[in-house]
Amino acid sequence: MTPEIRDVFRIFAVGFIAAILHTVLKQSGKEDFAHWATLVGFVAVLAIVVGYIDHLYREITSVFLLQ
Amino acid sequence: MLKLVGAMLIVLATTLIGFRVAGAYRDRPRQLRSLIRALTHLQAEVEYQTTPLPVALQNVAARGSPPCSTMFQRVSDHLIKDGMTVSEAFRVSLVRLVGESALQSADCEAIQSVADSLSTMDVTHLQTQFQMALEALRQAESGAREHGLKNARLWQYLGVLTGVILVILLY
Numbered sequence: 723m724t725p726e727i728r729d730v731f732r733i734f735a736v737g738f739i740a741a742i743l744h745t746v747l748k749q750s751g752k753e754d755f756a757h758w759a760t761l762v763g764f765v766a767v768l769a770i771v772v773g774y775i776d777h778l779y780r781e782i783t784s785v786f787l788l789q
Numbered sequence: 790m791l792k793l794v795g796a797m798l799i800v801l802a803t804t805l806i807g808f809r810v811a812g813a814y815r816d817r818p819r820q821l822r823s824l825i826r827a828l829t830h831l832q833a834e835v836e837y838q839t840t841p842l843p844v845a846l847q848n849v850a851a852r853g854s855p856p857c858s859t860m861f862q863r864v865s866d867h868l869i870k871d872g873m874t875v876s877e878a879f880r881v882s883l884v885r886l887v888g889e890s891a892l893q894s895a896d897c898e899a900i901q902s903v904a905d906s907l908s909t910m911d912v913t914h915l916q917t918q919f920q921m922a923l924e925a926l927r928q929a930e931s932g933a934r935e936h937g938l939k940n941a942r943l944w945q946y947l948g949v950l951t952g953v954i955l956v957i958l959l960y
Contacts, residue, residue: 735957739950746950750943766958 729770736766796960800952807948811941817891818937820857821930824892825923827853827861828900832919836912842875843868856890879904899925 740763747756782788827849834845846865850858860882867878883897899922906918 732957732960736954739954739957743947743950746943746946750939752943763954766954 729774733767733770736763736770739763740766792960796956799956799959800949803952803955804948807944807946807951810948811944813891814937814941814944817893818930818934820890820892821896821926821933823854823857824896824900825926825930827857828903828919828923828926831861832916832923835907836916836919842907856886859889860886875908876901876905896926896929899923899929 740760743759743763744756747753747759830849830852831845834840834848835842838845840848843865846861846868850860850862850865852858853861863882863885864875864878867873867881868875871878873881879901883901886892887897903915903918903922906915910918
């Protein structure tokens with residue numbers, strides 16, 4: 723399994739669990755915590771993705787010779 | 790292989806933490822009920838049988854279930870062996886009870902108010918004190934039962950899911 727595919731699965735799993743956490747917390751009446759859980763999940767995914775976004779921008783600048 | 794063992798240990802640890810917190814939520818209504826029973830028994834001992842307080846407390850402890858029975862046993866021991874006042878003995882034992890059980894210090898304040906008046910008031914005033922304490926405990930019990938089940942399930946889910954998410958992020 724390439725690292726990219728692994729990250730895709732990782733993002734999927736984090737999103738899935740964040741969704742479950744959100745529903746569970748919301749059902750037990752702790753809506754504020756539910757929103758925090760979603761936010762934490764979003765940040766976690768962002769931390770995984772940020773390297774790829776950086777890579778993408780470098781690629782674009784080099785392809786179009788912007789530097 | 791080592792990574793897998795570590796991942797399983799993390800999930801196991803957070804799951805156990807979740808179940809432990811859930812267990813406290815489950816235990817609280819049961820312990821409140823046994824506290825109510827013990828207090829009713831103590832009321833009967835004090836009001837109708839006029840048993841001396843250390844003996845009455847021992848009787849209550851013998852009939853109740855832990856952790857409340859150990860609390861009453863300790864109060865009795867403090868009274869007999871350490872020569873504390875009733876109010877002091879209850880205060881010390883109740884602090885220990887809060888540390889050992891799922892009960893909260895607000896639950897114990899009802900008992901403390903009874904203990905404070907045990908040595909200073911006559912039977913009629915004691916009766917109202919007991920009634921007030923029992924009423925407070927009953928209210929706490931129904932509240933605890935309502936919240937307990939919901940929170941227990943929540944903490945179980947929370948434990949497992951936190952472990953899984955940690956493993957996914959660290960793996």
